Amino acid sequence: MTLEEWYRQDRLPHIYCAGCGNGTILNCTLRATNELGLDRNKTTFVSGIGCSSRASGYTSSDSLHTTHGRALPFATGVKMVKPDHDVIVFTGDGDLSAIGGNHFIHACRRNIDLTVVCMNNTIYGMTGGQGSPCTPYGAISTTTPYGMREMPFDLCAVAEAAGANYVARWTSYHVKELTLAIRAGIETPGLSFIEVMTQCPTSFGSKNKMRQVSQMVDVLRANSILKDKADRNKAAGIPLEPGKFIVGELVRRNNPVLGGRS
Amino acid sequence: MTDKTEFLNGNTACAEGAIAAGCRFFAGYPITPSTEVAERMASRLPKIGGTFIQMEDELASMAAIIGGAWAGARTMTATSGPGFSLMMENIGYAAMTETPCVVVNVQRGGPSTGQPTMAAQGDMMQARFGSHGDYSIIALAPSSVQEMFDLTVKAFNLADRFRTPVFLMTDETIGHMREKVILRSDVEITPRHELVEGELPFRPGVDGVPGFGTFGHGLGVHVTGLTHDERGYPATDSADLHEKVVRRMVRKIEDARNEIADVDIVNPDAEIVFISYGAPTRAVQQLLADYPGIYGHLNLRIVWPFPDAKLGEFGAAKAFVVPEMNLGQMAREVRMHTNVPIVTAAKLGGALHTVAELKHAADVAATATAPVTEVVL
Ligand SMILES: Cc1ncc(C[n+]2csc(CCOP(=O)(O)OP(=O)(O)O)c2C)c(N)n1
Ligand code: SF4
Numbered sequence: 001m002t003l004e005e006w007y008r009q010d011r012l013p014h015i016y017c018a019g020c021g022n023g024t025i026l027n028c029t030l031r032a033t034n035e036l037g038l039d040r041n042k043t044t045f046v047s048g049i050g051c052s053s054r055a056s057g058y059t060s061s062d063s064l065h066t067t068h069g070r071a072l073p074f075a076t077g078v079k080m081v082k083p084d085h086d087v088i089v090f091t092g093d094g095d096l097s098a099i100g101g102n103h104f105i106h107a108c109r110r111n112i113d114l115t116v117v118c119m120n121n122t123i124y125g126m127t128g129g130q131g132s133p134c135t136p137y138g139a140i141s142t143t144t145p146y147g148m149r150e151m152p153f154d155l156c157a158v159a160e161a162a163g164a165n166y167v168a169r170w171t172s173y174h175v176k177e178l179t180l181a182i183r184a185g186i187e188t189p190g191l192s193f194i195e196v197m198t199q200c201p202t203s204f205g206s207k208n209k210m211r212q213v214s215q216m217v218d219v220l221r222a223n224s225i226l227k228d229k230a231d232r233n234k235a236a237g238i239p240l241e242p243g244k245f246i247v248g249e250l251v252r253r254n255n256p257v258l259g260g261r262s
Numbered sequence: 263m264t265d266k267t268e269f270l271n272g273n274t275a276c277a278e279g280a281i282a283a284g285c286r287f288f289a290g291y292p293i294t295p296s297t298e299v300a301e302r303m304a305s306r307l308p309k310i311g312g313t314f315i316q317m318e319d320e321l322a323s324m325a326a327i328i329g330g331a332w333a334g335a336r337t338m339t340a341t342s343g344p345g346f347s348l349m350m351e352n353i354g355y356a357a358m359t360e361t362p363c364v365v366v367n368v369q370r371g372g373p374s375t376g377q378p379t380m381a382a383q384g385d386m387m388q389a390r391f392g393s394h395g396d397y398s399i400i401a402l403a404p405s406s407v408q409e410m411f412d413l414t415v416k417a418f419n420l421a422d423r424f425r426t427p428v429f430l431m432t433d434e435t436i437g438h439m440r441e442k443v444i445l446r447s448d449v450e451i452t453p454r455h456e457l458v459e460g461e462l463p464f465r466p467g468v469d470g471v472p473g474f475g476t477f478g479h480g481l482g483v484h485v486t487g488l489t490h491d492e493r494g495y496p497a498t499d500s501a502d503l504h505e506k507v508v509r510r511m512v513r514k515i516e517d518a519r520n521e522i523a524d525v526d527i528v529n530p531d532a533e534i535v536f537i538s539y540g541a542p543t544r545a546v547q548q549l550l551a552d553y554p555g556i557y558g559h560l561n562l563r564i565v566w567p568f569p570d571a572k573l574g575e576f577g578a579a580k581a582f583v584v585p586e587m588n589l590g591q592m593a594r595e596v597r598m599h600t601n602v603p604i605v606t607a608a609k610l611g612g613a614l615h616t617v618a619e620l621k622h623a624a625d626v627a628a629t630a631t632a633p634v635t636e637v638v639l
Contacts, residue, residue, distance in 0.1 A: 041480040073321070074329040076289075078332065
């Protein structure tokens with residue numbers, strides 16, 4: 001199979017805005033499935049609702065575009081019935097952690113054998129730029145016109161605490177690392193959570209003084225601290241600066257799995 | 263294999279019916295008075311190659327059975343009123359995506375958490391109209407433990423035949439009462455009409471129902487709750503397409519009312535006719551036994567789509583009496599299809615109608631002239 005065959009060609013072009021990071025993440029995901037040589041007929045994509053969740057519609061294999069926040073329980077049903085399928089979930093930060101927050105915690109606790117790719121643009125893109133549980137403190141959104149006054153979620157920390165077997169974070173800039181992380185996630189039994197910090201020029205950049213896509217990607221890159229470096233800093237007593245985040249493989253473990261291949 | 267006769271409660275018989283029908287995936291969340299369905303499935307499914315999962319809530323349970331259905335299993339969940347309310351968004355998704363699945367609602371007193379251990383029939387309109395938008399569903403109403411078994415089997419067959427969520431609208435009385443039940447070993451199973459290569463996953467076949475594109479068959483089916491074209495691709499901007507899609511999905515069920523209808527008709531020449539479903543059917547049956555040959559009875563085993571043509575079988579009817587454990591939800595539907603006066607005999611709180619109460623309602627009906635008369639029991 002070729003990479004192109006993983007795309008539902010007759011649905012392209014996609015609906016994403018110019019400069020949106022979601023297309024990059026979809027590319028990395030399908031590159032990973034293709035490189036691993038997954039059986040397209042035994043691969044299912046599941047997503048909730050949001051710009052990010054539209055990604056399932058551009059894959060050529062079976063796919064479920066479900067309801068807002070509920071992708072994980074739908075995917076759980078698929079996986080429990082078809083344990084020999086690779087089930088990959090596309091979700092957004094709002095979809096996963098606001099309306100779907102409880103499902104997220106429980107999917108990680110069950111450590112069900114799914115690969116979850118979260119496109120975290122720190123905003124609600126599809127509904128036009130409202131604040132999300134991942135909107136940075138102080139950032140402007142249409143529902144936080146005076147600046148966000150709630151602290152954001154650290155989704156990887158949630159996944160780790162709740163029990164996921166594999167947790168990694170990258171950005172839309174790190175395409176090679178991201179592809180490898182998704183590969184590792186698919187190969188690791190249990191719940192794999194891959195968070196991708198990404199740019200939404202339309203709803204986030206425009207309100208937060210980042211009109212250029214390149215500027216947004218530069219900021220993502222500049223704010224990324226590799227895990228090794230962060231560990232060294234921590235050992236030396238240097239705290240993570242506000243606004244920075246750790247990228248890399250954060251967790252890989254072998255806890256008991258639900259719904260895995262027997 | 264031979265039939266087994268057992269003395270079971272209704273909820274357990276429902277679980278056995280599901281297993282006999284080939285249900286191999288159950289996802290649920292505990293709620294009184296439905297929990298025995300889940301408990302029986304939890305103990306039985308792993309032994310026969312099926313899967314049980316207790317989800318974090320009812321939204322997740324409904325989502326999981328839809329996912330499981332696309333993965334190829336016959337799937338079911340069971341709940342009661344508050345959980346049924348939580349399922350509504352995903353029930354609409356199942357209707358829009360034409361996903362066959364079965365939802366059991368063992369009704370209890372509402373609104374809200376109401377009376378957890380008492381029977382009611384207060385969710386009949388929610389079953390029909392609870393999710394947003396226009397759609398149609400099928401709902402069955404057992405009135406005995408045997409029917410809990412038999413109608414659960416039937417629910418799965420109807421779900422596959424019409425590619426729709428099907429509800430078993432039962433209540434605490436039937437769920438918890440124990441009766442002799444024959445666990446049939448030779449139940450009829452309607453095969454799912456599978457999508458074949460070259461067909462489109464949302465193009466209606468000869469009977470208005472598209473073939474089901476089970477995942478894993480190499481068909482690459484895309485399923486979305488958005489308005490979609492026959493390929494299953496989102497197409498949300500066309501007024502014409504939306505109208506066509508929604509009308510087809512409603513029509514595939516409404517046009518089959520007569521095929522779907524499942525009723526008992528007793529004394530069709532009677533002047534006073536009872537219309538009942540679920541637990542009140544038992545009280546009506548007792549009244550008819552106590553006063554033989556006087557009253558007519560239309561017992562509905564299918565409540566949605568409402569089998570309105572069956573009202574016409576009672577040509578001599580001067581009044582219909584509708585005893586319900588709600589304030590007249592199905593009586594309102596009966597009213598839509600007849601000009602014969604209707605007497606509603608509503609009873610809340612969980613106790614069954616007594617024969618004396620039904621007799622009183624029948625006496626009122628004998629002189630009723632108003633379109634709708636409510637008897638106070
Ligand atoms: C039950 C429900 N509530 C609200 C919505 C409206 N809605 C659609 S997408 C969305 C937010 C999506 O944000 P996110 O998950 O961050 O994805 P993005 O669009 O940014 O990729 C909301 C609130 C909905 N579809 N369903
Ligand atoms: S609104 Fe934002 S997230 Fe949505 S497609 Fe446009 S850029 Fe991407």
